[in-house]
Amino acid sequence: MNFPQVNGHRLLRRIQELGQIGCLPGGGGTRLALTDEDKQGRDLIVGWFAEAGASVYVDKIGNIYGVLGGSVDTPPIMTGSHIDTVSRAGFLDGCYGVIAGVELLQAIGESGLTPDKPIAVTVFSNEEGVRFSPDLLGSRVIAKDIALDEALAVETRDGKSFQSELQRIGYAGEIEPWKFIPESFLELHIEQGPVLEATETQVGVVEALQGHSWWQVEIVGCANHAGTTPMHLRKDAGVAAMQLACRLQEYSALDHLPNVTTVGTFALEPNAVNVVPGKAKFTIDFRDSDDGQLRKADALLQSEVMKLQEQGFEVKLQTLSKAMSVKFDEGLCSLLQGVTESIGASNRRIVSGASHDAQMISRACPSAMLFVQSSKGISHNPKENTPDDDLVLGAQILANAMWTLATSKS
Structure with missing residues (x-):
């Protein structure tokens, strides 16, 4: 030919x-x-x-x-x-x-x-x-x-x-x-x-x-003075967001749930060196060749969000993109x-x-x-x-x- x-x-x-x-x-x-x-x-x-x-x-x-x-x-x-x-x-x-x-x-x-x-x-x-x-x-x-x-x-x-x-x-x-x-x-x-x-x-x-599942996570706590607010009285949205992001990464690294997890963006408000963050916003990118694992990862995220809500944080989840x-x-x-x-x-x-x-x-x-x-x-x-x-x-x-x-x- x-x-x-x-x-x-x-x-x-x-x-x-x-x-x-x-x-x-x-x-x-x-x-x-x-x-x-x-x-x-x-x-x-x-x-x-x-x-x-x-x-x-x-x-x-x-x-x-x-x-x-x-x-x-x-x-x-x-x-x-x-x-x-x-x-x-x-x-x-x-x-x-x-x-x-x-x-x-x-x-x-x-x-x-x-x-x-x-x-x-x-x-x-x-x-x-x-x-x-x-x-x-x-x-x-x-x-x-x-x-x-x-x-x-x-x-x-x-x-x-x-x-x-x-x-x-x-x-x-x-x-x-x-x-x-x-x-x-x-x-x-x-x-x-x-x-x-x-x-x-x-x-x-x-x-x-x-396949992939992309989420935006927004956590609202309470902004306050970094010097005058005792640690046990804080509702630090930044710490809550970082802990959640790390837990999701650990599930992926240790249990392959899902195959890979990426925190692609992360932002704090008011984003000042001397203020306890009152709001945190970040994105999660889940990827796996098994759609069942993606669904489990989505469910895991929602379960972890419920735990934060029980601690008094306001949490909003927004789906950004999904593909099987x-x-x-x-x-x-x-x-x-x-x-x-x-x-x-x-x-x-x-x-x-x-x-x-x-x-x-x-x-x-x-x-x-x-x-x-x-x-x-x-x-x-x-x-x-x-x-x-x-x-x-x-x-x-x-x-x-x-x-x-x-x-x-x-």
Whole structure:
């Protein structure tokens, strides 16, 4: 079979070019969803889609599609990821998968080949969930995990709605988010973990993905003078919050309930050196590949909150995001392994600890993911890095797998 051959130089140049949008002094960059920087990134991708000869569409939640028609009218074979980032991020997370998809489209055009089935590359809106919560918003709408109207009404902390910001940056599309439900979906990504590098393996075929449960915890006690309030008469919200956070971490570390627990943000009020904190607010991120363990962790959190309430603290719990664990399609995983082995690259099956749009799209069609190494397992960090050869290798494996699917008669 003749496969489209990716242009490694162009792939790497475009990764660097997109990475310049939102770059910060001292390294890294910030390109939060629906900001001016996100608009610049979107505009750049749209231009590349056009250069590759793809038709461009934008749906009502702001997902962008670059579509290359096939010789038969079927649902597309799709790949894609996201280009929004966390604050002070690296330049590969999400962006690599999108640009590899763009390179696939352009390589097909340059080869003079025509796929039997349409091929689509998607840029999903608000994968990271930093500016708008929940995360994975664009793919959640496609999977009908959240209603379109509800997603458009989501607001930033300063009251800007998703819909108004889409309109402001010019990406409030007209088509329904379900127009391009694919026949199959593959997502290429850096691992965001150390397993591949530690085992000296080039490629990870992702067979499963951990679910997550995110909570915001707010504890209200009583602010008072730090010097005049005896320890036994204090209702210190800060201490209560720290003890709760530590207990949840201990359950995870000692009993694997759940697999991992992270306290990602922590804030005290009035946040003064000489005042007993009257309010504490923090976030909890539970993750596990067993949904039962996630439910137990949620119940444990609620049980610990009741204990604090019995001690006289006011406690509020808010669910920020939930996603169940995913087992990816075995047929697609086997295809990715076969393609990888056919070009002589080492591989292993792997479970992803991070969330990805593929977990939502898997509800709508058979899906799978492919990982390349992440140096020292670092991601969401300016030091995020993957060797150039691995980036080109991953893009070629994706191209071969996508072409195999797009020319399959089944």
